Structure formats: C-alpha cells, structure tokens
Amino acid sequence: MSLTPQTDQDTPPDRSGRHAGGGSRGGRGRGGGRRGRRALRWSATVLAVVILGTGGAGYLYYQHLNGNIEKGERSSGDSKAQKTAANAAGQTPLNILLIGSDSRNSDENVALGGSRDNRGNPPLGDVQMLIHLSADRKSAAVVSIPRDTRVDIPKCTDPETGKTYQATNKIINESLARGGAGCTLATWQNLTGVYIDHWMTIDFAGVVSMADAIGGVEVCVNQNVWDRGGSGLKMKAGTRKVEGEQALQWLRTRHAWGSDLLRARAQHMYMNSMIRTLKDQNVFTDTGRLMGLAEAATKSLTVSEEIGTVKKLYDLGMQLKTVPTNRLTMTTMPNVQDPQDANHVVPAGADAEKVWAMLRDDVPFDANGTDSDKKAKTEEKASKDPAAADDKIAVQVQNGTRTSTEGPVSGRARAIAQELVGKGFAQAVADPSAAISVDKTVVRYPSADLEGDAQRVAKSLGIPTSSVKRTTDVSGVTLVVGADWRTGTAYPKQSAPKAGDIPDNADAINGSDSSPCMDVYAPYRW
Template identity: 60%
Template sequence: MGQGGTTRRAGPGAARARELGWDDSLYERAGNASASGTAAVPGQQDGGGPASGPPGGRRGGGQGKRTKRRRFRALRWVSGVLSLLILGTAGAGYLYYRHLDGNLRSDSRAGSDSGVERPKANAAGQTPLNILLIGSDSRASDANVKLGGGRNLRADPPLADVQMLLHVSADRKNASMVSVPRDTRVDIPACKDAKTGRAYPPTNAIINTTLARGGPGCTLSTWEKLTGVYIDHWMTIDFAGVVRMADAVGGVPVCVRENVWDRPTPAAPGGSGLKLRAGTTDVKGEQALQWLRTRHAFESDLGRSKAQHLYLSSMFRTLKSQNYFAGPSKLTGLAEAGTKALEVSQEIGSVKKLFDLGMQLKNVPVDRMTMVTMPTVPDPRSPANHLVVNTADAQQLWSLLRDDVPFDTHGKAASPSSPSAPPSPASPDAPAPADAPARTAVSVRNGTGGDQAPVSGRAGEVAGLLADQGYARAAADREQMPMDTTSVLYPSAGLEGDARGVAKALGLPSDAVRRSADVSGVVLVVGADWRQGGAYPKHVKPAAGSVPVSADAVHGDDKSACMEVYQPYRW
C-alpha cells in the first residue's frame, strides 16, 4: 500500500528492471516506495489517474520528493546498463578465453628423465625461466605444403629445424636466447613418445631428428642432456603458424646489405623465395617465413641462425615500442594467432598461463636481450654437411645459463661487499649422505672423452681417491661414458643418500647428484671438467657478458645489424 492507503502501480520499466534482478530498495528511500516494494511511475497518481497539483501546473510540497525519486530511478537505470555491459563483457571474455584454450594443443614436457634438476630459488624466492622454442618442418597439412613445398614429404615425421632456448633471468631483468644449428650431431637420450607410447633407444645423431624420436619432449630432454640446464617448457610452431604469428605482429624491419633472392641455382636446388632490395624492409606474413627459412643466401645454417636472431630482436623492439606488454588488450590478436599456431607443453596449456609467460618479458629492456648461436666445429665424420659442439666455448655458454649470469654487461654491478652465493643446498626432503661409505658400492666411469680424446686411466685414479675416503668398494668401470661435467648418478630414491655421500667425499656440488634410469647402482662419471688432479676444480662463477666470440652474439638494441648476402644469390 502507498501513501494515503492506495496502491501504486509499477510501470513497465520497473517490471523489466526486476526481471534482470535489480533491487529497487537500493535506490529508494523509506516512504517513497510501495509496501510491495514497487516504484511509483513518473506522471501517475495513485490509482493511475492524471497527475494532480496546484493551479498553474506547479506542484506542491511533494515536488522535491518526486524529483529525488526521478534521480534515484535514473541512477538505477544507469547502474543497470553498466551492470549489463560488465556482465556481458565478462561473459564474452570468459567465452573468448574458453575459445582460445580450445585452440591450444599440448603434450608431455619431457621425453625421458635427464636427471637435470630444477634450479634452487634465490634469496627472493625467484628462479630463472627456460623455454625451448621449436620450429617444425612438418608438411602434414595443405597450408604447410603450400608454404614449404615438399608435397612428397607429407607422410614423413617432422624435423626440428629451428631450436632456440629462451632464458629469462630469475629477477626478470635480462634475457638471452641460444640457438643450436639443426645439423649438429649430439647424443640423444632414450625417449618415449607420449602420444603413441613408442620407445626410442639412445643414439648419437643430428639434433633435428629428435622431434621424430618422441616429439618435442625428446627434443627438450636432448637439450637438458646437452646443456645441464633445466628447461621448464617447450613450444612448437610450423610454417603456417609462423605466418599467422608474423601477420599478428605486423611488419618487422630487417636489413640486407645487398639485393637478395634466395632461389634455386645449378649448385643448390631449393630456396626460400626471399627477394628483397638492399637496405631495410618491413617483412610480415609469408615474407617473414621466407626470411626465417633462408639458408643458402646467408651461406649456411649459421647464417640462418643469425638472420633469425636479427628478426626476433627487431620483433622484440617492435613489441616493446608499441607497448604490447602493457596488458591483455594489445595481446588479443597475438593470442588468437598464437593459440592456433602453437603446440605447448602441458604445464602451460592454457591461455592464462601463456599470457603470464608473456608478461615475464615486459620488464626486460631491449639492451638486455642477447641472442647467440651455440659454438660448433665441422663434424669429422661429415665436415661438409654436419657440425659438432665446440665443447670449450659451448660450456662457457651453458655455465652462464646454469649460474643465471647475464649475457650482457648493462646490468647494475653487484656491490663489492656482497658475499658470493653459497653452493646450492640439497632439497629439504633429500636423504642425508650415507654414514657408512665402506658398504657403498661405487662404479667409476671415464667420461673425459667426447669431442676430445679421453684421459687414459682416469677412472682408476678417481676410484683411488674414493678408496682413500673410505669407499673400499669403489672400482673403475671399463665402460666409457662421455660427459661434460662430473656427475654422480643413482637409479632410485633408496640410493640418493649414498650418491650424495660420494659427492660430499670428493667435494662435488650438490647439483652434480642426479637420478638416472640409465644406471643400476651408484655411478660416478668423471667428466671433461675434471681431466686431471686429485681435487675437483672449484667452480668459478663466470663474469657477466663473458660470451665467447664464436657464439656470434646479437644484442637487442642493435638497430644497425644487417645480413651479408652470398654472391650467387645477389641480383
């Protein structure tokens, strides 16, 4: 009942408002609403008759109350419309995220247990971020055949022709990227394909075959074995995906010193089709793919790696200058293209997680992004076609990554009074070193070989060092197991304490102890880092910027970098 004992009728607007769930009581004062809670309709009297008032159209003392009610109703409608817009936007956003998540494909992170452990957090609780980026040469779709040729290769398993490790420092203030040329021969561990269940034995082969030996997870496990660096995630992309992403980013400036046309010649069939005039050109879409695939015109795979680095560093500058990392609105187009173009490891198999990863780069200045190629030398087995690791220079790179040391020198220097970081402790739940070395059987293997001749008798020498520490059952094993760094391997949790005891006795760092499915007991592998002497060399943290010259570094702020064109491909 309203004032004066009559019933007020709610107008159609109020009824519709209530259907949307709005509560009129939030906007009206006591005494201005009906007993039923419905609002009075402007211009109507109790009972629905014409509005009443004094002569001359002026209203009496109720005018202020009616004006106030109109304001409340206006506020109600504005609030209602805003609520509808917000709910609609949120609903659309949710559906869009679901749509993007539906685009994503994912698979297992690793193809085998490499034994490389996740790095310990720094004092601020931060850890580095490592992502393996893989470019596939798959021809399994019409789009990929159209872009890459090779119609006869549709049924062949894909090869990982582009492999780059993106490392973002624990403090997120610098980043580096390391490429491994596709024709590099390396040790590939045993791998299992998560999709088919097929198992592949370990081998020594060209690194781009890893994608066909268990998928991206096998490529990741091979990198962990090669570098000793724990890799958090992988992402793969094919030809069509590169074009989608390049279109979403837009034009990226690249430079060649001479006119270039990467086309078939009498000496070399094939070619990417890239045709540019000397100077700087913005490339996108298919032309960006041609730039990234060009090999012959840039002389070799090493030249192609450098061209890829120039494109990526230029793209990073472009994204930073256009403020793409400021928030999700700028990343929408990239998200749409990226989720269609990428396959990712399961841990980052959602749009939110991918967006969070992208935001890890927003605070990295362009002058603190460095791109390099792993140093290599011609493969003695096939010097004209394949490469092998330049062990000494490559180990310098891996050491920088493992110690999270910047590839550049633009960071703030550490305070001279700051103490050096202590060795990484064992995980809190790791078993303590064994107290009874006399009962621990240790097999010592010579791992000093690989790309250089092994040190004869080295396993026996180190077995003697262990015997002096009370390990009476330590014995040299005739099997050689080339390894860059000295490691203590164990097969199961029950032997971890024994393995840590061996490491402690020889003064090895805690991260030298690794679980491995390739051994049946505690195995000490004397690596290439300990070829002589009775004491394990103390680890010296490398200096910032100590990248070997052979890595051919490209710095993110270098806008003058330009590719030389091999003479037969100039026009």
C-alpha cells in the first residue's frame, strides 16, 4: 500500500485554492470505495458506543455478546500523560479514543470495497476521534484529528508481534501500523497531554445494516446537490432523510462540499443527527432490533482489555447516555497547512493547544451548563512533602520549545536554569540534550519524596501546581520549558479557558443544533 498522499487533479479547489481531493486537507489518491469505508467506520464507531450504552436487552444476551469482542493492550508506546486531578466530589473525566482502522483483512471488508492487493498489510488509523466525558458526566466533547496530521509518533512495541518501532515524525494515521491502537493512544497522549482511559477500534463490516436499522437520519443541503464522479449523492435542497445507500453517499461526499475538512463537517452533522434520532426513537425497547444492532456492533469492535466485556462497555455507555444533546459538542482539531508538505496538516499552534487545555482542565466545550457546571473542576493542592532548602534542590532544565511548525528556541534551558540559580536554586543546570517538543511547560518528579521540591521550583517561577507531574521517566526534579514559554524568564500568565470558549477554527457543532446545512460547491449543483 502506498502511503504517499496524491492529489486528484479533477477535483475542485477548496477555499485556499488547493484541490479538494488533496492539498493540506488530507486528500489522497484512493478510490471512492475506500473513502466510503472511512465514513462508515466513523459512523459505526459512535453508533456502537450509543448502542451499547442505551440498550437493555438483558444480561444473558450480553454474556453471549462477550464472545464477539476482541481485546488489546491499552498502551504500547512511550507516553508521559497523567490523569486529570479529581474534582471536589472525587470525580475524574473519562477519555475514550475511537479509531477507524483501514483493515482489509477479512472477506467482509474486501467485499465492501477493500483492495485485495492490500490484504494483509498493517491497517492505518484513518478515522480518529477522542470522546471526552466530563467528570460530573453532564457534558461531552468529541475532537477529531485529520488523518494526514503530521505528529511525533513515540517509540512503540507491537503487543502481538513484539516488534519495536522507533520514534518518528509522520502522519498520525500511520501510528496504528506501528504498534496497534495502543501506539495511537500514546501518540494522542503526547500530542495533547490528555490521559486517555480506553481505546476502541472498529471496521465497517455490518455497518450498512446498522445504518438501515436506524430508519433514516435527517441531513440538510442549501442547494440541490449531485456529486457526479464522486459519491453519486443526488438530492434536492432542504432537509432530507437519508438511509441505506444514500446515507453512505452522504458520508462519502467530498467533491460536492469542496474539501476533506468540509466532508468532516458533513459527517459531524450526520453523527449529531444520528444521536438525536436514536434518543428520540424507541428502538432500544424493541428487543429484536436491539439484538441485531448489538450483534453487528460487538462483532466489529476491538477494545482495550480493561473494558473487554459487554458489561463494562454497557456501564461505559450508560455514562455517555446521561449527556443531553445540547451538552455534546463535535469539533475538529484546529489545523494549518504543513510547511513541509502541502498534502499534510499540523496543529494550529495556540488554537490547538487551547482545545487540549480545555480537555485537560475538564472545561465544557459548550456554555449550556449551570454556573456551578462552568466553574473550574480541579483544585491545586499543596504537597504534604516539605520542600528542601532552595539551594539543596537539584533541578535539571530541558528545552521543550520545538513544535511541528517552529524550530526550538536556542538557549531556553540555559536561560531558565540561570534564572533559577539567580533565585537561589544553586543546583539548577541546563540539560545539553537536543530540544524536545512539549506544548505546555511542566515540572516532573519521580517519587513522592520529591513532590514538595518540584512544587517549590514551580512556585518560584509562577508555574501552576497543576503542571507539576509525577513520572518514572525522570530521575530527579526536571523542568521542561514548553512551547508556551518561548521568551522571557517569567512564566507567562495563563488565562483559564471558559466554558464554550472554543476557537472558531475548531468548527464546533452542538449536538442539539439541527439547523446546520451544507453549502454545495457550485459545479456540483443542479
């Protein structure tokens, strides 16, 4: 299988002037069938979670379904992310990574359009979404990362083969082939700083029948659309119900919208509409329909081993079920064209970091909660371990200012080490190693007896206590100067993100909003 992005020369340019099938929007020269499969996998992933969480078919049937579920290791890569601190009620957020694998290793997947030539190749993770369920279980957010986003993929070991893959800098969908879903999880954690509790992967076998079982989902276009030469979608302007083959066409459509990112928006609209439909229907009180949906869903799922039973998935889904649609927000990671390759994208600096910060700090993506819901969910707690005298605290300072779009700031570790020495930390030294990439400045320590020392270092520089993390990846107190502190010796004041304050380029859509309509690119109107 070729991993080199290609541009479809017969596709319309997007608003930036690049062709819809390529450019920075992740288009690649694959057949329409493959594009359809990615869309179906995306739908199936969220649908499977909803199905398993809303059903009530009975414990015995769940026992039968257990045998359908495949399991794998939660993390197979090098990652330093830490769990978000509990709120005042002792609750923590729940993060689930959903991956649509590009597998062609079954007759069913090949029959649905997969290339026989690629059968047996390691699958790619072409659809990747993080579901964030708030600590109080009152709101949820979904963040998608475009498949052609260039990121740092950490060192990973495939749990099935034992093969080790060295760290690399490539597009994120390749992470699945470099150690399985656990490597993709580690990649996400390093990129976002968000601890991910579980992963789920799904292929698309059986998804068409599941989509049919819903009975149709409403979508909307502002003009008559006919995606000639693409998905074949043809429908009149306005709100229409799509199901079966037409639902597949909607999910596949790219040319008629103008870009891959706009296709993602159409898919988000479909997913929100699907969830509203499922909540409105009584499908989950109809045992026959539920059994068929659950059978197809569990046969398609592979999950991280700690949630590898239907009972655990059911309990997980019941937590998701409690979120009202107006507290669900679907977004795409803010991104910009990759300066190294126009076919790829990279995170959009401060805007992407803001999204990650909201996830880390458990700030709702919507503003529809009560005032108490919108308050900060975490409290900074001082360590019970007393700090040593400043001049007795050994501190190593690392330069973590390199980003995907900017090179490292030369001399940052040395400058901050000198600032610490000036504040009385006589044993502060700069790490001479090459610069690394860390979005947010962090103070790391390896054991409980050094927690007080680490907090003391952070306090002296104005770094919040929430950025002090325990990890066995360091041997002593280690300050990593991140991309959020590229200049100056005083840590920049960070304004706490507020509920609903999502960057405009995250393209947020609220789950209860049925008004969005897709504009049709002019050549595909009729």
